[in-house]
């Protein structure tokens with residue numbers, strides 16, 4: 001079964017826009033869980049453009065599903081993880097000024113760095129996932145870092161989906177099978193939406209988790225949060241046997 005982790009970054013973006021506490025981030029997170037989210041994902045970026053340090057400290061004891069904290073593993077992030085001890089830490093190679101996450105790790109070049117970070121996170125009892133591009137050369141080195149999972153960076157898939165979905169998904173299917181062979185857990189995320197999610201799930205039925213935020217929050221403006229979460233959950237249901 002593929003779990004849906006709802007990324008609430010954009011709820012925090014809206015809250016920060018007016019400087020108050022509306023929408024109430026904690027309430028949205030708890031409601032999202034009630035509505036069917038099987039995890040809550042946050043990405044406390046260094047500039048706190050959306051999720052703040054205080055948000056993480058507030059959420060950590062209230063989330064009852066899986067808490068997934070994404071980020072670049074600098075001292076600030078590692079301290080957050082040490083204190084929050086989420087179910088999962090998802091490492092991304094984002095520089096502080098990045099508009100959003102836009103690539104996976106070079107697990108060849110950063111092998112030793114990632115190995116040390118992952119060992120520290122395991123000492124905290126936290127499951128690890130590392131953001132990765134769908135290129136086979138990065139997968140065995142990813143396994144050698146000791147990470148529990150990898151997260152497929154799916155923006156390239158989403159970008160090509162509407163024009164050539166078979167071409168878009170092919171590299172992801174190839175590396176997903178490689179990840180499975182290597183014994184790596186498999187997550188996916190970035191720009192997944194109600195158009196492209198089901199096809200990815202059909203072609204990679206053994207996905208452990210998808211984390212979805214931007215498109216889901218945008219859809220919720222039209223369909224409501226509860227209905228939207230249920231719509232995304234339905235995209236992840238196995239196809240009915242014919």
Ligand SMILES: CC(=O)[C@@H](O)[C@H](O)COP(=O)(O)O
Nearest residue numbers: 009043070092100101189190
């Ligand atoms: C890792 C990933 O692809 C997303 O969680 C990304 O971190 C979202 O960040 P923004 O919400 O700041 O675009």
Ligand SMILES: NCC(=O)COP(=O)(O)O
Nearest residue numbers: 189190191211212213214
């Ligand atoms: N790891 C991906 C994530 O958490 C959300 O990405 P997006 O759906 O906001 O693009």
